[in-house]
Amino acid sequence: MERTRFAAAVLAALSATILTLSCAPLPRDVETDPAVQAEQKRPDFDNRIEDHSRRMLEEGRETFRYDSFGSEDFWGQSLRLHEAILGVKQGGAGAGLTPRQALQAGLKVDVGKVPRLLVEVLREGAVSLDNPETTLELLRADAVVGVKGIFDGKRMTSVGITCALCHSTVDDSFTRGIGSRLDGWPNRDLDVGAVVSMAPTLEPVAKLLGVDEATVRKVLKSWGPGKYDAELIHDGKGMRPDGKSAATVLPAAFGLAGVNLHTYNGWGSVTYWNAYVANTQMHGKGTFFDPRLKDAQQFPVAAKSGMWNMRALPGQDRVTPKLAALHYYQLSIPAPEPPADSYDATAAKRGKSLFDGKARCATCHVPPLFTEPGWGMHTAEEIGIDDFQASRSPDQRFYRTTPLRGLFTRAKGGFYHDGRFEDLEAVTDHYQRVLGLNLSAAERGDLVQYLKSL
Numbered sequence: 307m308e309r310t311r312f313a314a315a316v317l318a319a320l321s322a323t324i325l326t327l328s329c330a331p332l333p334r335d336v337e338t339d340p341a342v343q344a345e346q347k348r349p350d351f352d353n354r355i356e357d358h359s360r361r362m363l364e365e366g367r368e369t370f371r372y373d374s375f376g377s378e379d380f381w382g383q384s385l386r387l388h389e390a391i392l393g394v395k396q397g398g399a400g401a402g403l404t405p406r407q408a409l410q411a412g413l414k415v416d417v418g419k420v421p422r423l424l425v426e427v428l429r430e431g432a433v434s435l436d437n438p439e440t441t442l443e444l445l446r447a448d449a450v451v452g453v454k455g456i457f458d459g460k461r462m463t464s465v466g467i468t469c470a471l472c473h474s475t476v477d478d479s480f481t482r483g484i485g486s487r488l489d490g491w492p493n494r495d496l497d498v499g500a501v502v503s504m505a506p507t508l509e510p511v512a513k514l515l516g517v518d519e520a521t522v523r524k525v526l527k528s529w530g531p532g533k534y535d536a537e538l539i540h541d542g543k544g545m546r547p548d549g550k551s552a553a554t555v556l557p558a559a560f561g562l563a564g565v566n567l568h569t570y571n572g573w574g575s576v577t578y579w580n581a582y583v584a585n586t587q588m589h590g591k592g593t594f595f596d597p598r599l600k601d602a603q604q605f606p607v608a609a610k611s612g613m614w615n616m617r618a619l620p621g622q623d624r625v626t627p628k629l630a631a632l633h634y635y636q637l638s639i640p641a642p643e644p645p646a647d648s649y650d651a652t653a654a655k656r657g658k659s660l661f662d663g664k665a666r667c668a669t670c671h672v673p674p675l676f677t678e679p680g681w682g683m684h685t686a687e688e689i690g691i692d693d694f695q696a697s698r699s700p701d702q703r704f705y706r707t708t709p710l711r712g713l714f715t716r717a718k719g720g721f722y723h724d725g726r727f728e729d730l731e732a733v734t735d736h737y738q739r740v741l742g743l744n745l746s747a748a749e750r751g752d753l754v755q756y757l758k759s760l
């Protein structure tokens with residue numbers, strides 16, 4: 307009773323003050339910040355934020371799809387990959403790369419970039435997919451996803467790669483391997499090892515790793531479709547101790563906004579990883595600094611090559627000016643929604659309750675991000691697997707909780723960082739054992755339908 311009366315008195319006093327304040331003359335002793343004064347003479351700042359946002363998105367998309375960052379000096383000049391594409395007849399080496407072989411290696415063609423005339427003749431089957439000259443024509447049109455031909459007039463003099471090589475695919479709307487771009491979707495058909503092995507020489511890679519070329523070829527061959535090893539070039543681990551491939555499956559590069567750490571073992575933020583990849587993996591010309599890689603125990607190759615501290619020549623940094631917009635574009639790519647007929651909606655609804663409750667999935671895969679806000683890292687033991695890949699990151703211990711949206715785009719090649727689980731049934735069976743869950747077969751089935759619906 308006493309307390310209510312007190313509260314009422316305070317309220318009355320407060321409203322009286324507010325009333326007096328609102329009737330009082332405008333403040334006299336408060337000055338406008340000179341920066342704000344200058345700002346008042348310029349266009350509306352809100353509009354500028356929107357313009358900036360649009361520009362960042364467009365620039366970032368351009369970079370993601372088409373920027374080779376000067377990597378042609380490595381793929382072309384050093385490995386002479388363009389010569390293998392051209393073939394002897396067109397001034398290169400070997401038989402040349404036919405479009406059919408390119409598609410078989412998992413490379414994709416953006417139909418929107420193919421010249422109209424070529425689309426017509428391709429449709430009529432009048433142009434041979436077995437002619438390397440057609441590959442050249444596609445490259446000239448910038449239509450081979452992630453592969454950037456460098457031309458001097460009609461002549462292709464070199465070749466570089468872009469982010470889209472591994473992180474975009476196409477919707478096969480024209481034919482298998484040819485269609486509209488799907489940025490952020492992992493290209494699980496792409497055999498990166500096979501593409502790199504096409505190069506007439508791998509000597510520069512062998513030299514860097516301190517092994518012979520045959521060993522490099524063996525490691526590249528061990529990867530297979532949809533896989534790549536982004537750490538080999540620093541720790542020199544070509545194979546796992548059990549003799550299996552050390553490569554990881556290509557991850558989704560969509561739905562990453564709101565997610566703190568990236569890569570399967572959490573190397574850093576999206577923009578950290580972009581600088582890492584553009585410089586150390588694609589061999590672009592830029593700046594990259596990470597003293598954690600100086601550790602000769604864990605990263606003997608990086609410590610020796612100096613790749614922990616890469617510096618472009620003054621005025622020649624082709625990566626750093628691109629990082630901001632590239633980051634922005636990636637965060638703008640939403641996770642795609644699975645086709646409605648690809649799962650059973652009623653079962654998925656039951657599966658959601660299990661995911662959020664009894665199966666305990668949501669303790670780590672927190673919706674709607676499906677990873678933990680904060681520092682979403684777990685030991686190998688917690689998720690019941692070996693620690694080989696976890697031990698390859700600078701903190702040597704953890705796996706990051708994978709965001710689960712758009713799982714249907716990465717069913718090919720398997721789940722978990724190395725694709726060890728063939729399908730989602732195998733994943734839920736694994737959790738049943740590791741987490742000691744008590745889910746019936748029907749419940750596990752529902753859980754799988756829910757995962758398919760994400």
Ligand code: HEC
Nearest residue numbers: 468469471472534536556557568569570571576580583584
């Ligand atoms: C040769 C294939 C390849 C190319 C080219 C490539 N990446 Fe990746 N990317 C990978 C692989 C493999 C991983 C997973 C690495 C790991 O976990 O060890 C990855 C991881 C990522 C991730 C983390 C995804 C997540 O789940 O957190 C992002 C973001 C990313 N790449 C963006 C890029 C950008 C931007 C570029 C261009 C600058 C690029 N990548 C070029 C293969 C590639």
Ligand code: HEC
Nearest residue numbers: 570665666667670684688705706707708721722723733737
């Ligand atoms: C202790 C935290 C934790 C719990 C609990 C957990 N997960 Fe995971 N989950 C992870 C981590 C970490 C990974 C990454 C493993 C890897 O890539 O090797 C992962 C990966 C996955 C993947 C593979 C994603 C991909 O793209 O390969 C699926 C699917 C998945 N979890 C589903 C579930 C389901 C279903 C449950 C509940 C039964 C569950 N998780 C419970 C931490 C957890």
